[in-house]
Amino acid sequence: MKFNKYLKDKILTISLFFLMTTTILLMLLAFKCNISLIVAILLTLFIFNITFILIDYLRKRNFYNLLLLNIERLDKSYLVLETLQKPHFYEGELLYQALYEINKSMLENVKEYEYAVNDFKEYIEMWIHEVKIPLATLVLMAHNHKDNFDKKQIEQIKRLDNYIEQVLYYVRCENAEQDYLITENNLDKIISHIALKNKDDLLENKINLIVKNIDYKVLTDSKWLEFILNQIINNSIKYKRHDTKSYIKISAKQENNKTILYLKDNGIGIPSKDLPRVFNKSFTGHNGRLKGSSTGMGLFIAKNMCKKLGHKIEIKSKEGEYTELQIIFSKDKHYEVVK
Amino acid sequence: MKRGDFMKKILIIEDEESICNELSELLKNSGYGAIVLENFKDAKNEILSINPDLILLDINIPYINGELLLQNLRKESNIPVIMVTSKNTEADEVLSISYGADDYITKPYNPTILLLRINNIFKRVEDHSNLYSYKDLTINLQKGVITKDKKEISLTKNEMIILGFLLNNRNKIVTRDELMTELWNNNEYINDNALTVNISRLRNKLKEVEEEEVIETKKGLGYILL
Numbered sequence: 001m002k003f004n005k006y007l008k009d010k011i012l013t014i015s016l017f018f019l020m021t022t023t024i025l026l027m028l029l030a031f032k033c034n035i036s037l038i039v040a041i042l043l044t045l046f047i048f049n050i051t052f053i054l055i056d057y058l059r060k061r062n063f064y065n066l067l068l069l070n071i072e073r074l075d076k077s078y079l080v081l082e083t084l085q086k087p088h089f090y091e092g093e094l095l096y097q098a099l100y101e102i103n104k105s106m107l108e109n110v111k112e113y114e115y116a117v118n119d120f121k122e123y124i125e126m127w128i129h130e131v132k133i134p135l136a137t138l139v140l141m142a143h144n145h146k147d148n149f150d151k152k153q154i155e156q157i158k159r160l161d162n163y164i165e166q167v168l169y170y171v172r173c174e175n176a177e178q179d180y181l182i183t184e185n186n187l188d189k190i191i192s193h194i195a196l197k198n199k200d201d202l203l204e205n206k207i208n209l210i211v212k213n214i215d216y217k218v219l220t221d222s223k224w225l226e227f228i229l230n231q232i233i234n235n236s237i238k239y240k241r242h243d244t245k246s247y248i249k250i251s252a253k254q255e256n257n258k259t260i261l262y263l264k265d266n267g268i269g270i271p272s273k274d275l276p277r278v279f280n281k282s283f284t285g286h287n288g289r290l291k292g293s294s295t296g297m298g299l300f301i302a303k304n305m306c307k308k309l310g311h312k313i314e315i316k317s318k319e320g321e322y323t324e325l326q327i328i329f330s331k332d333k334h335y336e337v338v339k
Numbered sequence: 340m341k342r343g344d345f346m347k348k349i350l351i352i353e354d355e356e357s358i359c360n361e362l363s364e365l366l367k368n369s370g371y372g373a374i375v376l377e378n379f380k381d382a383k384n385e386i387l388s389i390n391p392d393l394i395l396l397d398i399n400i401p402y403i404n405g406e407l408l409l410q411n412l413r414k415e416s417n418i419p420v421i422m423v424t425s426k427n428t429e430a431d432e433v434l435s436i437s438y439g440a441d442d443y444i445t446k447p448y449n450p451t452i453l454l455l456r457i458n459n460i461f462k463r464v465e466d467h468s469n470l471y472s473y474k475d476l477t478i479n480l481q482k483g484v485i486t487k488d489k490k491e492i493s494l495t496k497n498e499m500i501i502l503g504f505l506l507n508n509r510n511k512i513v514t515r516d517e518l519m520t521e522l523w524n525n526n527e528y529i530n531d532n533a534l535t536v537n538i539s540r541l542r543n544k545l546k547e548v549e550e551e552e553v554i555e556t557k558k559g560l561g562y563i564l565l
Contacts, residue, residue: 128425129399129425130425133425135447136425137355137358140361140450144364144365181428181429181430183429192523195523196452196523197449199519202528208530221429222432223427
């Protein structure tokens with residue numbers, strides 16, 4: 001709150017005061033009063049008025065300055081009311097009350113959306129569990145009646161499953177805090193699950209899976225990590241090169257306080273201009289357009305999940321040569337102590 | 340396929356009829372006896388009276404939650420349980436395992452992998468020694484050695500896994516896919532060519548001690564250990 005602006009705002013009061021003073025002065029002169037009395041009266045008027053303005057200014061300044069300052073300091077500025085004491089002047093009280101009411105109605109509004117989003121999320125999760133039942137039945141049918149199913153149909157079922165998983169994890173990582181559980185997991189066990197899951201695809205596409213040095217323990221949610229790795233492996237399969245013997249190399253390394261998991265393929269790679277954007281939502285890029293069936297969601301969800309789990313995910317690639325994903329797990333000293 | 344007294348009874352606890360049917364068929368085709376739980380109301384006592392060798396248990400079942408049922412069951416019985424569910428969270432898995440589930444597998448699962456897990460549990464329960472005798476051979480899978488009289492042949496890890504799987508499924512056709520799944524399940528991520536090479540190496544090694552061909556190729560189907 002600036003003093004000059006405050007004065008400007010009080011211009012009416014101040015002009016009225018000057019008008020009143022002038023009138024009094026003229027009246028005193030007209031009644032031929034003693035000069036000393038006139039001076040004394042004018043001085044008294046001035047002093048009291050200035051004091052009045054100053055006191056009023058200071059009272060308001062304390063409240064408004066704190067209000068402005070706290071709004072600036074808080075990252076959630078709607079909480080500012082909680083940091084202030086109820087002011088002791090009328091305008092302030094009005095403002096305080098108004099802010100309180102506005103806040104309340106806004107919170108109710110937000111809550112409504114929160115309920116709606118949660119309802120929707122719950123429904124989607126339930127729906128996903130439901131839809132997995134016919135999917136599981138289909139997979140079993142395909143296995144039991146091999147004569148009636150061919151590999152292409154099974155491939156389509158697998159695609160369905162993958163898209164459904166994407167929705168599930170998108171919903172989970174966008175909305176919930178408590179949907180994951182960090183425990184100590186063996187990388188080789190997680191890789192083994194992923195390998196088995198993609199076995200048919202890898203063999204069908206004649207991609208060699210080379211796994212080395214992954215006997216490390218990391219702190220993560222195994223289901224989430226499996227989903228992340230599955231997205232990466234799916235990409236490697238989808239974007240393999242046809243003019244060479246394809247491979248996917250998986251390895252890990254321990255460094256100081258972190259474990260790094262490498263997944264490298266010798267696929268078509270990513271153009272350098274696309275590389276910085278591959279983790280963006282709905283980004284399909286040159287390769288996506290090439291294959292036509294890219295949603296641009298896989299890596300975006302993977303990155304978000306890594307963020308929630310506290311892992312880092314990085315990508316390196318050279319067009320026409322390779323793509324390498326790195327997932328970096330840091331070690332938690334607290335966990336060591338608790339253990 | 341062995342039938343009768345040796346047949347293992349597997350109880351399916353699952354309220355989705357279509358899955359029950361397909362699952363029963365899958366298990367029956369693999370030489371197991373499949374029973375579907377009909378009455379969920381008094382599930383625990385039903386289970387105890389059926390007394391199966393293994394239970395496939397879904398989490399979402401009527402009347403009682405699968406995890407709770409497992410917890411109650413564990414107070415009275417040690418029947419191996421595999422949780423088979425569409426709930427795919429770490430928390431559910433940790434909870435199930437802590438209640439005493441032997442394994443946890445999520446829908447939609449690869450049927451070959453499910454069969455493999457079932458097989459693994461039976462192996463664990465029976466506490467198979469790693470010594471097999473086949474014809475006049477002694478096979479130590481742990482060490483990877485075949486002995487006949489004084490002659491000793493050593494096997495590589497892949498050959499061992501293949502031979503072990505064939506021995507556990509004697510007189511039964513084993514598909515390439517099953518062998519591949521078994522190998523991949525043991526973290527040996529080999530390709531089709533390598534499997535062919537491994538099988539022919541294993542055959543050659545067996546020929547050194549056995550006169551006749553013991554691993555027969557069934558064209559289009561797989562292999563069979565005679």
